[in-house]
Amino acid sequence: MAEQAIGCARPTGSVAGDEPSATGEGKGLEQEVKSVADIMVGRPAPDFTAPAYHKGAFTQVKLSDYLGKWVVLCFYPGDFTFV
Amino acid sequence: MLSASVDSQFVHKIWHEQELAKMVEGGVPFPMLADAGGHLGKAYGVYDDQAGVDVRGRFIIDPDGVIQAMEVLTPPVGRRVEESLRQIKAYQHVRETKGAEVMPSGWEPGKKVLRPGPDLVGRVWEVWNPKDT
Numbered sequence: 001m002a003e004q005a006i007g008c009a010r011p012t013g014s015v016a017g018d019e020p021s022a023t024g025e026g027k028g029l030e031q032e033v034k035s036v037a038d039i040m041v042g043r044p045a046p047d048f049t050a051p052a053y054h055k056g057a058f059t060q061v062k063l064s065d066y067l068g069k070w071v072v073l074c075f076y077p078g079d080f081t082f083v
Numbered sequence: 084m085l086s087a088s089v090d091s092q093f094v095h096k097i098w099h100e101q102e103l104a105k106m107v108e109g110g111v112p113f114p115m116l117a118d119a120g121g122h123l124g125k126a127y128g129v130y131d132d133q134a135g136v137d138v139r140g141r142f143i144i145d146p147d148g149v150i151q152a153m154e155v156l157t158p159p160v161g162r163r164v165e166e167s168l169r170q171i172k173a174y175q176h177v178r179e180t181k182g183a184e185v186m187p188s189g190w191e192p193g194k195k196v197l198r199p200g201p202d203l204v205g206r207v208w209e210v211w212n213p214k215d216t
Binding site: 012013014015018039040041042043044045046047048050051052053054055056058059061063064066067068069070071072073074075076077078079080081083 | 084085086087088089090091092093094095096097098099102110111112113114115116117118119120122123124126127128129134136137138139140141142143144145146147148149150151152153158159160161162167171174175
């Protein structure tokens with residue numbers, strides 16, 4: 001994973017096929033996706049890229065780079081929360 | 084293993100330094116994803132737009148990129164890592180046997196598996212008991 005150059009903009013993740021939003025404002029996924037998430041077991045996981053912190057470095061992660069491996073993807077409400 | 088919250092990667096860094104590195108020997112080994120705007124959470128159906136955060140969604144994705152399992156919890160209760168590992172081992176076993184062997188309720192590695200087929204219909208009770216788990 002290549003280290004990401006870090007500027008003052010706040011880059012965010014984007015689902016594959018969607019344009020990343022450089023500022024987190026404006027043209028985002030919410031304007032492009034018409035319906036709620038179509039998530040179901042037994043169906044493909046939506047691919048995405050997202051900036052990440054990994055072992056002291058800032059990187060970019062793409063889910064499809066993990067094809068061939070088992071992946072556990074965990075969402076949580078926030079850093080510094082208690083649980 | 085990938086984790087994601089709406090915090091930036093910068094906040095992840097400070098949280099890791101201030102707290103996580105003190106709880107996890109050697110530090111967190113996996114990438115901590117920044118999901119500002121909740122774009123990933125929305126795609127996976129776990130973004131709470133009223134709270135503006137991703138709730139506790141956990142997805143097991145197989146080597147083909149297919150979601151095999153998911154679990155979603157509200158924020159106050161944490162997950163059980165051992166249960167995720169048990170499910171991964173079960174799905175790996177299913178995959179290795181190309182579906183010939185399946186895991187009954189409460190299965191753990193080394194415990195009895197079932198081989199679905201015409202002979203097993205209506206006769207699971209003969210080969211498996213809930214006490215076997």
